[in-house]
Amino acid sequence: MASLVPLPRGTQPAPRLQTMEMNNHQPFYVIYDGPALEEHRMDVRDLAPALIAIADLLSAANNEINGKAASLRVYVNASFKAGSFGIDLVATQHLLSQIKDIFSGHGASAVCNGYTLMTMVGFVGGGGLIGLLRRLKGRRPMQIQQHGKVATVHVSETETIEIDSRVVKLYRSDIVRSSLEKVFSPLEREGITDFGVLMHERVVLEVHDDELGALSAVTTDTAAEIVSDCTSHKMLQIESMTFKDGNTWRVHDGVTTFHASINDRAFLKKIDAGERFGKGDVLLVDLRQVQSIDRGRLNNESTIVKVLEHRQPLQPGSPDEARAAADDEHEDSGIALSVA
Structure with missing residues (x-):
């Protein structure tokens, strides 16, 4: 074992590359609703792929936006609430940053937390990827121009949409788009008509079964x-x-x-x-x-x-x-x- 030798007065120790891991947790609650779920029971063959898709969606969104600076996993809480059929979920993000970056503020500002990722996806706020797909309604953009943190989506010669540039990354990701489609796949079943997301007992997203066409994983090279x-x-x-x-x-x-x-x-x-x-x-x-x-x-x-x-x-x-x-x-x- 090496002995600790005091440094001469006035000398600074050589900097060591250190890392620290921080976690943030974003609880949310998803609901599938419709006449088929009145007894609060749901076929596991419909539910399991949808839950996996939620995890894949948020994980892929995290990879697109944060890269290797953070990892994200989705967990199911033990509590089940009364309602049509709802599940408590928690998106847990693990942030791995150099200590010097954290204290200088770079790490905190560069990494999008769980709530921001859910906003980019469109689970919160009425915008994000889901909001963009709703506006496009299956149409292929004529052009997408990016100007720093803002992107302009040209839907037609007279219609444009301004969005966060990070949403464009999600729009162009096949994994994100296919995972999003699978989240809503239970709505293809007869009697399951609605999907919802709640935070702090407040509805932050509602999706109806008649919106599946607009939210499908259509590639950017095809149009309806x-x-x-x-x-x-x-x-x-x-x-x-x-x-x-x-x-x-x-x-x-x-x-x-x-x-x-x-x-x-x-x-x-x-x-x-x-x-x-x-x-x-x-x-x-x-x-x-x-x-x-x-x-x-x-x-x-x-x-x-x-x-x-x-x-x-x-x-x-x-x-x-x-x-x-x-x-x-x-x-x-x-x-x-x-x-x-």
Whole structure:
């Protein structure tokens, strides 16, 4: 064993390369919902691949953004909560950095923590990769320009999206995209209609089964075939409202119920200003309906382009008239579409 010899006064020891490992934990809660899960039971053949996909997704996202500076694993907590079918998960990130970098601040700023990674994926915040895919709706970008930390995605000659450059890395990663698709694969089963993420008992993401086409692992070299794209006047009855994730509302047109995103900024400003809306209220709108084929799958999407009028719930007798009017409109415009 080497003896410890005191250094002469005024001499500094030679610097030693030291590393230290730090962990951060990000708990979250995922839910699969639908009529098939009313008894809070789920086929393990559906659940197991989805849980593995969540782990693969976050691990691949971590590798794309952090490289070798951090590793990430997802663990299942022992507690199961009442609900349709939910699982407590924890994303644990192991940060391996040189001590000198940590104290200088470089290590802390360079590594994205678990919460930020989930934001980049789109599990939190309504944006990220999931938000980008929802905006693209199966379309291939014409061009992606990166300017430092910001990227501009050119969807068409007139439509652009500005996103964090790290989201582009995830968008271009086959592993990330295929893992994300597998996370939502249980929604392909009959009776499983919704997926959700909760943090601190608050819903931070909702995905519906009619969004699977937009969220599929389509390669960046392929694009969906547009079958029809039309805009028409519609009378819609509100069934439920959501003021996040693209303001996707559940509506009924007299024939069928579907989800529609709202792109009318003036209407959204009225909501922010306190105008009251409720279940059963009626909206007269310009509704854009897009039907496309993506890898053999038929996708339907609806977007409320303009809200022309807001009415109170229909009085007795009126629903039949509204239903008849909707039938006439459907003869011209086709099937009601769902939002991605």
